[in-house]
Amino acid sequence: MTAHQRESTSRRPTISDVARRAGVSKMTVSRVVRGSPHVSAATRAKVLRAVEELDYYPSSTARALTGKLTGNVALVTGHAPRFDDFFNYVARAAERSLAERGYSLILVMQPIREGELPVVVREQKVDGLLLGGPEVRPSLTDLLRKRGVPFVMIADCGRAIGASSVCAADYDGAYGAVRYLLKLGHRRIGFVGTREAYYHVAERYRGYTDALREAGITPRPEWRAKADYTIEDGCRATRGLLAGSKRPTAVFYSGDLLAIGGLMAAEREGLSVPDELSVVGFDDILSASVTSPPLTTVRVDKERIGRTAVELLFRLMEDPSDVATVHVPTELIVRGSTARIGKAVQEPETPTVEGL
Amino acid sequence: MTAHQRESTSRRPTISDVARRAGVSKMTVSRVVRGSPHVSAATRAKVLRAVEELDYYPSSTARALTGKLTGNVALVTGHAPRFDDFFNYVARAAERSLAERGYSLILVMQPIREGELPVVVREQKVDGLLLGGPEVRPSLTDLLRKRGVPFVMIADCGRAIGASSVCAADYDGAYGAVRYLLKLGHRRIGFVGTREAYYHVAERYRGYTDALREAGITPRPEWRAKADYTIEDGCRATRGLLAGSKRPTAVFYSGDLLAIGGLMAAEREGLSVPDELSVVGFDDILSASVTSPPLTTVRVDKERIGRTAVELLFRLMEDPSDVATVHVPTELIVRGSTARIGKAVQEPETPTVEGL
DNA sequence: TTGAAAGCGCTAACAA
DNA sequence: TTGTTAGCGCTTTCAA
Numbered sequence: 001m002t003a004h005q006r007e008s009t010s011r012r013p014t015i016s017d018v019a020r021r022a023g024v025s026k027m028t029v030s031r032v033v034r035g036s037p038h039v040s041a042a043t044r045a046k047v048l049r050a051v052e053e054l055d056y057y058p059s060s061t062a063r064a065l066t067g068k069l070t071g072n073v074a075l076v077t078g079h080a081p082r083f084d085d086f087f088n089y090v091a092r093a094a095e096r097s098l099a100e101r102g103y104s105l106i107l108v109m110q111p112i113r114e115g116e117l118p119v120v121v122r123e124q125k126v127d128g129l130l131l132g133g134p135e136v137r138p139s140l141t142d143l144l145r146k147r148g149v150p151f152v153m154i155a156d157c158g159r160a161i162g163a164s165s166v167c168a169a170d171y172d173g174a175y176g177a178v179r180y181l182l183k184l185g186h187r188r189i190g191f192v193g194t195r196e197a198y199y200h201v202a203e204r205y206r207g208y209t210d211a212l213r214e215a216g217i218t219p220r221p222e223w224r225a226k227a228d229y230t231i232e233d234g235c236r237a238t239r240g241l242l243a244g245s246k247r248p249t250a251v252f253y254s255g256d257l258l259a260i261g262g263l264m265a266a267e268r269e270g271l272s273v274p275d276e277l278s279v280v281g282f283d284d285i286l287s288a289s290v291t292s293p294p295l296t297t298v299r300v301d302k303e304r305i306g307r308t309a310v311e312l313l314f315r316l317m318e319d320p321s322d323v324a325t326v327h328v329p330t331e332l333i334v335r336g337s338t339a340r341i342g343k344a345v346q347e348p349e350t351p352t353v354e355g356l
Numbered sequence: 357m358t359a360h361q362r363e364s365t366s367r368r369p370t371i372s373d374v375a376r377r378a379g380v381s382k383m384t385v386s387r388v389v390r391g392s393p394h395v396s397a398a399t400r401a402k403v404l405r406a407v408e409e410l411d412y413y414p415s416s417t418a419r420a421l422t423g424k425l426t427g428n429v430a431l432v433t434g435h436a437p438r439f440d441d442f443f444n445y446v447a448r449a450a451e452r453s454l455a456e457r458g459y460s461l462i463l464v465m466q467p468i469r470e471g472e473l474p475v476v477v478r479e480q481k482v483d484g485l486l487l488g489g490p491e492v493r494p495s496l497t498d499l500l501r502k503r504g505v506p507f508v509m510i511a512d513c514g515r516a517i518g519a520s521s522v523c524a525a526d527y528d529g530a531y532g533a534v535r536y537l538l539k540l541g542h543r544r545i546g547f548v549g550t551r552e553a554y555y556h557v558a559e560r561y562r563g564y565t566d567a568l569r570e571a572g573i574t575p576r577p578e579w580r581a582k583a584d585y586t587i588e589d590g591c592r593a594t595r596g597l598l599a600g601s602k603r604p605t606a607v608f609y610s611g612d613l614l615a616i617g618g619l620m621a622a623e624r625e626g627l628s629v630p631d632e633l634s635v636v637g638f639d640d641i642l643s644a645s646v647t648s649p650p651l652t653t654v655r656v657d658k659e660r661i662g663r664t665a666v667e668l669l670f671r672l673m674e675d676p677s678d679v680a681t682v683h684v685p686t687e688l689i690v691r692g693s694t695a696r697i698g699k700a701v702q703e704p705e706t707p708t709v710e711g712l
Numbered sequence: 713t714t715g716a717a718a719g720c721g722c723t724a725a726c727a728a
Numbered sequence: 729t730t731g732t733t734a735g736c737g738c739t740t741t742c743a744a
Contacts, residue, residue, distance in 0.1 A: 065720090065738090074460075084642060095466065222435075399714080630737090722736085
């Protein structure tokens with residue numbers, strides 16, 4: 001193959017083409033392309049011109065084969081239902097951060113089978129993983145560690161001990177939201193949440209109970225309703241909560257979708273929100289702002305979580321012992337679904353909470 | 357390196373390890389792994405056992421270097437605002453389809469610079485591209501063709517001629533929705549849409565005008581409002597539309613977010629939906645079902661679009677001349693934001709439309 | 713049916 | 729500063 005001006009289509013120019021054209025060795029081209037300082041200015045110029053003329057771009061595949069680095073990172077979410085909104089933004093931010101470092105993002109939403117590594121890891125397509133949330137099983141993190149594959153947990157701090165992780169300040173967010181409800185005069189405050197096996201749900205529940213206890217209120221079991229994840233689940237759970245004689249005057253939800261279900265339940269029960277029932281969600285998904293009334297919720301900075309996850313991953317890739325956990329602050333977004341407790345449902349006998 | 361039982365960590369077993377263990381050549385292992393029929397049953401068994409014992413998995417990188425196929429496909433969306441919901445579902449479905457074929461999905465949301473190829477193409481990280489929507493410039497498709505990189509357009513049929521593409525049946529969907537409004541007795545029907553440079557918006561507008569014309573109604577310029585993409589834009593545009601003396605009794609929007617803005621505009625103007633104003637969206641994003649009233653809209657089957665795009669891409673990769681365009685049917689989802697025209701605004705002088 | 717040799721495009725290690 | 733050699737893990741010839 002004497003390379004007779006093979007400009008036609010396809011075959012991308014290789015490092016050899018550039019070397020030949022510039023009249024240097026492949027190694028020199030490699031050095032120039034990677035920005036090595038051990039190249040004379042003249043040579044560099046020659047090479048750069050050839051690169052330009054040929055529109056040369058190094059093959060990441062060939063690089064990966066030698067250098068052991070693929071330039072890819074996977075975001076693994078399993079079939080996380082939260083992907084609907086949450087991981088969407090996380091992915092977007094992560095992709096941007098990765099691009100800045102010359103990396104690409106591989107999206108893995110397929111469920112990973114118990115005891116197996118994700119295909120992208122087995123095929124060695126990635127240098128590291130962003131592990132999205134509660135769908136990720138502990139057995140997976142064990143395997144990853146055994147293989148020495150760096151990974152960062154997202155939205156699931158504290159579960160995989162000794163692993164880097166980023167999540168929202170779930171506890172603080174919940175605590176603050178409930179404090180806010182208390183300040184509005186609410187005393188009977190319900191909690192509707194998904195499985196507590198989910199770290200972020202457990203944390204939010206903890207924030208809820210702590211805020212109540214601090215106000216001298218003992219959380220009652222009948223204020224707690226379990227739900228799955230969808231709007232319908234939230235609706236069903238809320239109706240259960242509202243059925244009792246001494247129904248809550250406010251309900252705090254572990255997620256916005258559930259809270260939107262709560263809004264619907266109130267409507268069906270003929271309760272006006274926020275006059276007769278205050279509703280608070282968590283996450284601040286897009287839909288939270290378009291309900292009627294718009295939802296008061298705890299905003300999670302999804303972009304920042306995505307960015308931070310990438311940062312932590314790169315720190316880990318440089319130094320495997322550089323493990324860190326980051327809690328990204330939340331923000332209470334007060335909209336129309338919360339109000340001072342209505343006169344009708346107020347309980348004069350309950351002592352006022354101090355310090356609110 | 358005499359490979360003294362290097363089980364420790366890291367170093368993944370290679371084809372040589374398997375060959376040695378099975379007592380065959382690398383070539384035989386390669387054949388077995390790829391399922392070649394030219395291997396005796398006995399040899400195959402031996403190899404398979406070694407594969408099992410070593411937990412061997414071929415390196416996609418090394419494969420790509422020889423075989424020219426990376427096993428990756430990129431979904432390029434640019435900074436498409438529609439990503440919020442639309443491309444999210446498309447991505448999910450695409451990823452699933454790709455996984456079934458042993459492929460991975462690389463997500464590219466970074467804007468691609470004019471006159472340049474996406475980095476994943478230059479680095480030869482992918483075998484093909486899914487080009488998401490209106491953000492993709494024509495210059496890009498030209499470059500791609502020159503390079504011989506297979507690609508499929510999503511949500512932008514008809515623009516890149518001679519290219520494979522998938523989109524919703526935008527024209528039909530819009531046409532059907534407007535027919536529905538006509539059937540409800542509406543005569544003054546507004547249209548709020550984003551830039552018509554966007555293929556899907558142009559098609560939806562065409563469906564709108566055709567339905568009107570067929571009903572003997574000439575679309576008036578004052579019924580047409582341009583908006584950008586967000587809820588706020590939709591609100592602003594709708595308020596403009598509602599300002600005139602003979603305001604529309606129904607408005608059709610090129611997207612749900614705009615329609616939600618329309619709902620807000622009506623509320624601010626003190627118009628009740630659907631009694632005084634009917635509102636119809638397009639896409640059926642998640643938020644469309646939680647507004648009050650819930651939004652009547654044209655549902656786009658995003659999963660099917662994602663699946664189909666992958667299908668078309670694989671056909672293209674096998675046979676570059678196998679170009680196809682697929683329009684995925686839409687479905688009118690009637691919810692609470694539309695109603696028969698109110699008595700108050702009815703115009704007895706307008707003739708009834710027949711055949712509705 | 714099986715294997716040996718060569719090479720994909722690049723870089724690490726060494727030598728000049 | 730520059731180049732040579734070797735090899736990453738696999739597959740494609742071609743030969744046995």
